[in-house]
Amino acid sequence: MTPKTASATMAAQTPTTLPGAEVLMRALAEQGVEVIFGYPGGAVLPIYDALFRQNHIRHVLVRHEQAAVHAAEAYARSTGKVGVVLVTSGPGATNAVTGLLDAMMDSIPLVCLSGQVPTALIGNDAFQEADTTGITRPVTKYNYLVRRPEDLAPAVHEAFAIAQSGRPGPVLIDLPKNITVGDAPYVGADQVKPRTGKVQVDPEREAVARAVAAMKKARRPLFYTGGGVINSGPEASEGLRKLAKLTGFPVTSTLMGLGAFPGTDKQFLGMLGMHGTYEANLATHGCDVLIALGSRFDDRVTGRLDAFSPDSFKIHADIDPSQINKIIHVDLPIIGDVGRTIALMIEEWEKQPAYEHKAELAAWWEQIEAWRGLNCLRFNQDHAPEAIIKPQQAIQRIYELAQETGRDTFVSTEVGQHQMWAAQFFKFDAPNRWLTSGGLGTMGYGLPAAVGAQIAHPDALVLDVAGEASTLMNIQELGTIAQYRLPVKLFIINNHYMGMVRQWQELLHGSRYSESYSDALPDFVKLAESFHAKGLRATQMDQLDGVIREALAHDGPVVVDLCVAEGENCFPMIPSGAAHNEMILGPEQEERGAKVTREGMMLV
Amino acid sequence: MQQNAPGSAVISLLVDNESGALARIIGLFSGRGYNIRSLTVAPVDEEGLVSRVNIVTTGTPADIRQVKAQIERLVPVSRVVDLSSAGPHVAREMALIKVVSSGEPRTEALRIAQAFRARAVDTTASSFVFELTGSTDKLDSFIELMRPLGLAEVSRTGIAAICRGPQTIQSH
Structure with missing residues (x-):
């Protein structure tokens, strides 16, 4: 921290001095923080103690630090506020890295507080030490290592300003344990001049x-x-x-x-x-x-x-x-x-x-x-009672039946085919309702995102449209959902494949389905039940609507295993390296496929 | 064509003198695949709160504009100027050049050093250390001339640059 930021602009009167963790709580409260998503550990024990002894800020205990960041992202995206994350040093901070980059790529305002070993031990390979500011520098908009007590409150205030200013993004504050245990002066946000002046807000x-x-x-x-x-x-x-x-x-x-x-x-x-x-x-x-x-x-x-x-x-x-x-x-x-x-x-x-x-x-x-008029999203669904459900049909019906409830609906997704189908079939009429990992394409985003959205909007309908492979990447969040009784509806579009990987292997790699089959899947209904949620399953057409309706009507968390056709591809598709007018259309539409070039194969 | 030809550019910036600031700038270059030919950093204000960084990089004019825009996003960076496109500027670097030789090559080395106005800052019976300040081209040609005359070691600072005339990095 440079004296330029905060300490230099501090008012002359003697500031209130409090233990660092309490200064932190006060600064967060002054910034209007209502919820923190986090996970405790040794280096943040003083902060958790201060959290325990105050009533302004609620803490949501996730089951993995990556999930804390995704939950905070969805909280931010669905409210327009800054999402706040609290993790411990070392593995706590490294687990948060994927989420931070996700927020960076999708311009989501976050403040992530990470614990750090005491300043005297930094650089000594101490227990649970990581060079957190070094590791997170390229995945954050800005980050701090607070080395002096007088920098603590100004860093927090500036972090919130930076996270929200201009193009929003994540900011990390690394907090050595001696800073949160020892005394630190409190300064209010009005006494800090954040370095956000370069942003041009008004267009010419x-x-x-x-x-x-x-x-x-x-x-x-x-x-x-x-x-x-x-x-x-x-x-x-x-x-x-x-x-x-x-x-x-x-x-x-x-x-x-x-x-x-x-x-x-x-x-x-x-x-x-x-x-x-x-x-x-x-x-x-x-x-x-x-x-x-x-x-x-x-x-x-x-x-x-x-x-x-x-x-x-x-x-x-x-x-x-x-x-x-x-x-x-x-x-x-x-x-x-x-x-x-x-x-x-x-x-x-x-x-x-x-x-x-x-x-x-x-x-x-x-x-x-x-x-x-080509109706490029049309697909051919056999409507016989015992017919296999197409994934497009499942997603379209989730959308239509959710619409029928008339409730304010927030939709998160994982990453892959189901995400693209959800983007195609859900018609959003309001902003901030669609929560997806765009830039980074993070599998495992959707379930923790649903947690964040439901915490922010307790009375809304929150759906996670998921794939069976993606959702297993953060399935532990069913524990968070159970603990806070969040009525999240997890719809697993289960095609027994990493569908998008399988699709590319079919189109670009001679249908050699290398390692993309979801083998040894859990029984999602029993999994749901073991996490105190309702488990439902549909395997054929005559069960689809009933199961979706039952899930939407249930006043609690539901996991729905929608067993769908395995071989469906997501169309239209512009193959890598092709132009917009060289789209591949579905089998239902006229076939005018583009050739995939060698350069195209090198793109992802 | 000329417009898009790759070239060399000198970018000067003012940055808060805080821990990790240089890592941020260098990390941006490596992370985005930009090239750093030379880099100089030192505090330039009275209190030592602000450092000036001079970076020589290469690329097309569009690349350089992108580099500049990316650097401008960094929170501790308060000013960024592409001196190469902002008008005339002076760019100088200093080198210490060790030449180990005797007899005719040694005399020749000293003669050339005088022509270049290089100073011998260390002299032994078998070696010189020359100090030479000037443009990168001047240093390059001096070093080339020393090569057959016993050139043993080179240490260069990288360039410091400033715009000509009354304009400053702040007023650009």
């Missing part, structure tokens, strides 16, 4: 005006919106809806942006990218003005770079200047908060001369409707 009016001028000239426009719109807050989603209505332009979204624009709206083309819809990808390929809002041209979105939206004028609005021209060269960057950019775009749209290309826009919509 002139850039927005030029963007809108380009939009006014567009004949085949497209909004391509991302997680930034969610991060910017509900007003940004409201603004996006207004802007779309005002312009009449089509909207597509990244995986992380789902819910920012209503999934049921006619102007929504569905997700774009590798498993995006036919209409969204062809519109991206064919548009003449592409308006990227809070999205970062991820490789899952772009496909082959030299063929990405080849003829469009590209506008890119993002709060993080390092995202501009990182992957795709754009014609017009707008740095700033995307919500404010959208608000300015609305002002400019109304101010500038009327849109003159209504006829061309109508023709563009006609083209889009023709693409939509």
Whole structure:
């Protein structure tokens, strides 16, 4: 910590001095923290003792530190607040690393507190010592090792500011045990000046005006919106809806942006990218003005770079200047908060001369409707009572029956085929309801994420759409779910395979299913029961709806083992190294497959 | 074409002088596959709270812009300037060069050192240590000339750079 941050700006009056752990609790309470997800251990015992002796902050005991981070991510994503994690030194901190990187990649604001051996022992290979700041430096937005008591409170306050400012992300504070045991001065957040001044929040009016001028000239426009719109807050989603209505332009979204624009709206083309819809990808390929809002041209979105939206004028609005021209060269960057950019775009749209290309826009919509007419997500389900359930059918029915309950619904996923199907079939009409691991693709994210969402929204319906392989990566969280009586509904789309791995092996590696079969699975019904939850199973079509309904109606945690067809692939699919107009469609649609190139095989 | 040709760039930054700050910068370079040709770091303010880092890196202008943007994201970094594109600048480095030889090569080494205005900071019957300050090119050519004359060891600082004229890293 430099004196520049906090201690230097401290007010002159003598600060209150308290044991470090109590200073920490006070700073967290001042930051509005209500819940901490954590797991105790030797180096954090003083902090757990201080937690025990206060009433402001609730602690949720997870069963693995990785799960604490994912739970905090979902808490943050579903509330807009900062998620807080508390782990011990050494293995506690290293177990949190995957979660921290997950939050980094998906821009989730977190503060992770980790215990550390006393400062005098640092560097001595002490018991449960790890170079935590060294290990977490590339997976956090910023991290601290608090070496002096006077740096403790300022570090906490600054950490919350950094986690939330600009493009959000995780911040870690490593706390040596002597700092939490010994006395430390308390300073309030108002006495700390965080180093967040570089962030440009307000976009330049002139850039927005030029963007809108380009939009006014567009004949085949497209909004391509991302997680930034969610991060910017509900007003940004409201603004996006207004802007779309005002312009009449089509909207597509990244995986992380789902819910920012209503999934049921006619102007929504569905997700774009590798498993995006036919209409969204062809519109991206064919548009003449592409308006990227809070999205970062991820490789899952772009496909082959030299063929990405080849003829469009590209506008890119993002709060993080390092995202501009990182992957795709754009014609017009707008740095700033995307919500404010959208608000300015609305002002400019109304101010500038009327849109003159209504006829061309109508023709563009006609083209889009023709693409939509292909019905790229259609699958063929045999409806005989004893028919095998297709995974798409299972996920579609979970969505439809959850809708029927009329309850506010939060959906988490693991990673793989089921995640992509959930992204395709769930139509989110509100932001912050969709909790998934996008950038990092962390298997095992969904169950702890459901814990975090349910803790944040005790009365809401919280579903985890899972695969049998992914969910086993953090299945121990059924213990957390039982302890806090969280009525989470875990739907396991069980195809006995790491489905996405199997799909790629089928398409790219000559159907050699190397190590992708889920052998020796547990009996998920009995597993549920052993964790004090309800266990249900459906193996054929006539059981599917009944089992889903029973799960949704149950006032407690449920694990549903949905045994589905093993060989289904997730379509449409843009093979690695292919362009958007070289999509592979499902067997139900016309086959116009792209060849997978050797370069494509090298991509993941 | 010229616009996208890879080249060398000098990036100067001001960073809070805190533990781990340099690791953050270097880690960013290695993690993202950027190249560091030379690196100099030292505190530059009265209280020793702020360090200046000068990095010579290579890449296309677009690469360099990306490097700069990525460095700017780092919390303890308060200023980043690409001196190569910000206008004229001065870049200098210092080298200590040990030459071990006798007879004619030794005399020749001393003669060349005088022409380069290198100072002999250590002299024995069989060796010199020359101190030479200048541009990287100047140091390179001096070292090349010393090679056949008994060049034994080289220690270079890497470059320190600053923009010409009244402008400063703060005013860029």
